[in-house]
Amino acid sequence: MGKNTPHAIRGTQDMLGEEAERFQHVVDTFDRVRRLYGFGRVEVPVFEQTAVFARSLGETTDVVSKEMYSFEDRGGDSLTLRPEFTAGIARAYLTNGWQQFVPLKLATHGPLFRYERPQKGRFRQFHQLDAEIIGAAEPAADVELLVMADQLLSELGISDGVTLQLNTLGDSATRDAWRDSLVTHFEAHKGDLSEDSQDRLTRNPLRILDSKDKRDRPIADAAPGIDDVMSDEAAAFFDAVTSGLDAAGVAWERNARLVRGLDYYRHTAFEFVTDRLGAQGTVLGGGRYDGLIEALGGPETPAVGWAAGIERLAMLIDAKDLPGKLLIAVIPDHPSMENEANRLATHLRVRGYSTFTVLRGSAKKRADKARRAGAAGILFVRDEDDPNRRLHLTDLSDGNVDAEDFLMDVLGNLPEPYHQLEGSDHTGFRVL
Structure with a gap:
């Protein structure tokens, strides 16, 4: 290349040959599997008003404060390249009057953008698969999404060595009680926490539970569990999800420290995890977010969904499994x-x-x-x-x-x- 030849932006990627074929194989398999489950295709814009993501992801989260690509357009509006799909789909649900179609089973895939340190399988422009069920409060919706995810991984030939980790965040009353008990516990050990966790204590205390900092682990491991404050209703919901997975033959294990920090998350939280991608081993994750649409100004609306990184799934595929x-x-x-x-x-x-x-x-x-x-x-x-x-x-x-x-x-x-x-x-x- 000459000295004036343009270079790729750090953290982005070009694909050719087998790498591109792996990527397309993930997309094609996803499109085939989502049709088997009756999930319709949805498209949302690559950029939205910044407020859509600030309100849905939380002003104080790392994604909003450090990772979003936001800019002011010529009209003076603050716009953001989408860092995830769910907020844009929730916005579209509200602004287009899709409430008449509930329960809605939606799926999409495409590019997302986050300013983060590039690492194995992670890029500043990356791509995700996304599946959502909006307007269904039943635990059967959680089960169906998890069974669909399990079948996707199986048909991609990458299910070996991948474990479904499952937890419950309870209903609103359970979550609030758990949060209060965690704050009390972490306040008593505040001086021993890492700087990041001390900051999380005031704005997002549940996130301390999955801290990777060695200073935090003994304190987090000794923290009270959600089962100590679980309501009967929340326990029954979680039992319905786990028994549904058992009936479908989907293996899972409980991870009582698996959390979602934002207040609109309820009940089921899950991740499909592998040890083949280093420390960041999640290949697919999601949960129930019954409070999100209400946080965006809409009516109280139950919803559950998951997302998976296409690049990370493609890295796990054996070349012999390509079509x-x-x-x-x-x-x-x-x-x-x-x-x-x-x-x-x-x-x-x-x-x-x-x-x-x-x-x-x-x-x-x-x-x-x-x-x-x-x-x-x-x-x-x-x-x-x-x-x-x-x-x-x-x-x-x-x-x-x-x-x-x-x-x-x-x-x-x-x-x-x-x-x-x-x-x-x-x-x-x-x-x-």
């Missing part, structure tokens, strides 16, 4: 056969066959590129004197049964005037 290409390459033996090769390629693509073409070079060089692209076979279009042998198929499948079936299917779908020679191996064709 096979099974390409058929169509290559003209001579420039005079270029149009005929294009006709055949178009015919095959219309019939659903992945067809690879190389736009320039000799037949030999094009064949080399087709091999490197992983083609299962090459269909040469030949300019020969004998009109009975205009096509020749080279099988690159090395005895792979799937590839052989694919190639035989291709041969049976060639357009007229081509027809396979009677009694030949699979290489000869003639013009009828």
Whole structure:
């Protein structure tokens, strides 16, 4: 690169080849699974009024105070690139009158933006999958979302070594009582807490429970648990969620220190965690946020949802689990056969066959590129004197049964005037 060549912004990424295929495989699998569960597609803007995120995420959270990309537009409005999906979906629910459609099962995916220190699987522009159920207070909604998440991870082939950690934050009365008991406990040990946790004590005390600072761990581990103050109603809700997961065959484990700091979270909180991505091992997480829409100025509305980082999921996928290409390459033996090769390629693509073409070079060089692209076979279009042998198929499948079936299917779908020679191996064709 020259000295004036622009460089990528730190913390962003470009994708090509297998990396891009992994990314797309996550998106395609998500779209297929969310349809199985009846989740409709929703789209929301990449930027919103800053107040949407400040009110939903809390003015004092790290995301709002340190990580959001906010700017003033020419009209003087403060706008923010979305750091997460849920607030924008909640805003859209209110401003578009979607209350008439509850319960709403919604799903989306796309780019998000946070100014944070880049690390493995985390970028300043990153991408997430998102699934939400709005307007359903029943624990069955939590169960369905968790079962869908479990199936997604399974179909991506990454469920081994991933654990569903589950907790309850209780109803409003339980949460308030737990918060008060935690504040009392942490105040008694305030001088021994880290600086960050001392700050959290006044604005977000539940977050001290999942602090990674070694100074905080003994104090956090000795803190009172939510079960000590759990109401009967909250306990029954959590029991309905766990029994629903058991009935669906979804394994889970209790993590009584799994929390959500903002006051609008209620009841279920969960994370799917792996040890394959370093310390930041969460690949999918979410919870019930019954108070969010009310915090944005709407009526009290129950809701639950989850999000998952596409890049982090893609990193866990084994290359062998990516969908096979099974390409058929169509290559003209001579420039005079270029149009005929294009006709055949178009015919095959219309019939659903992945067809690879190389736009320039000799037949030999094009064949080399087709091999490197992983083609299962090459269909040469030949300019020969004998009109009975205009096509020749080279099988690159090395005895792979799937590839052989694919190639035989291709041969049976060639357009007229081509027809396979009677009694030949699979290489000869003639013009009828």
